[in-house]
Amino acid sequence: MSGLRAIIPGQEGQDDDQQAVPFSLEAEQQLLGALLTNNDVFDRVSQVIKAEHFYHPVHSRIFEICSERIRKNALASPVTIKAFMESDEGLKELGGAPYLARLAGAAISAYAARDYAQMIREFALRRELIGLGQDISARAATVEVGDDAEEQIKAAEQTLYKLGEQGVAERGFQSFLKAVTGAVQAANAAYQRDGKLSGISTGLVDLDGKMGGLNNSDLIILAGRPSMGKTSLATNIAFNIAKAHKTGEKPDGTHGTIEGGVVGFFSLEMSAEQLAARILSEAAEVPSERIRSGNMDEGEFRRFVEAAHALQNCPLYIDDTPALPINQLAARARKLKRTHGLDVLIVDYLQLLKAASAKDSRVNEVSEITQGLKAVAKELNIPVIALSQLSRQVENREDKRPQLSDLRESGSIEQDADIVMFVFREEYYKEREKPSDADLDAMAKWQQIMEQVHGKAEVILGKQRHGPIGTVELSFEGQFTRFGNLARDRQSQWD
16 A cells, blocks of 8 residues: 555554555565565665665565674574564454565566665654654643743754754664774774865864864854964864865765865954955965955965955855854754865954853853754764853963863863864064164064064864874964965974
């Protein structure tokens, strides 16, 4: 039996207004028959369908047993499957072992198996949507204190997104075998990738070496005092990832991003035009102040326009909506991934986000925001980079290098982040310590120090959940707001 109107087994006498559910017993029978007669069919349908997609519970159990045997290179046939289902009450109701033989006898040809698998999966998805709609309707009809409509919309959207990504939303625990298989696949992808990175390259070699690239589901906090270059470093990384974007066949056989990535950039402080100007300054090597003032010579303007043309199709998407609530940010990130894809998300900056609802303290608000960003990273399976301000207590120390305790509302930020890194430019502070021209000795010493720190920056990894902490040195070209790999002789590292 098939179609949108179904009589559920055991409930034939119920009212005609019974909620219809879509399924096709014939499609399930034909697919199982093909699988029992030709185990090679499994390779064609295993990426499309799982046991839980079958409507009839007996069919689901037959497919699960077949899957387990085929994965072990064992034969799955009516005879071998019978031994595992001798005591199955559901199979007895369908006629027992002869039912397995009838399935095999009515088998379709192997070439049509994938079409039937897609039909079964489609019906499973529709049943899940019906159930979700009923849950939403029931919850909306029940008025309870603390369960407001906006939270219901957010929860419904999140469930719908998972449904769209996975076909049927997965629930509950997963086996260690499934988890360890995913870990091995990630390690294999890292081994096969140039540079042996486990994540997406930032375009900064030494930083990649310390972090292993940007890894999926990680929340990365990039913090610093004003004028240290937080936004510049974030835009540099965004630009490097987006311009390296390539698609193709991934190791698991699916099509998607194989290099670089699609970048979403929430700019809550700067406008999209200002952010684009920074990126173009780096790409065209035209000082950012000349771009702002329009004081460019002909060669600079030509490079600027050429860079704009070259980057117009760069997969970098900017949202400059100010004071964005965390739940709206999550919704917009889901939409971007659904419509254009999304491999890395950057938020500039964390303190300008709003909590979804009013809280009794700023600490609790920031805690909700950081937990929300971590949830986005896990849900969308992407790295999220969130910029953060540091407290003024840094300025009161002789050594101005930031520490974890310098984070504003540090408890929640430090706890929820997988990686916390700080941008520090000693040159910025030394410039403000310039002595009087009359003090020749102090001036000579100051100039010597300035030569040592000029054009250099440090990224200090204060926390890294899956790797070492430490400091990475980068170059910094202030006129182009550009961070880069520090040019130095590496020969000694290999001696």
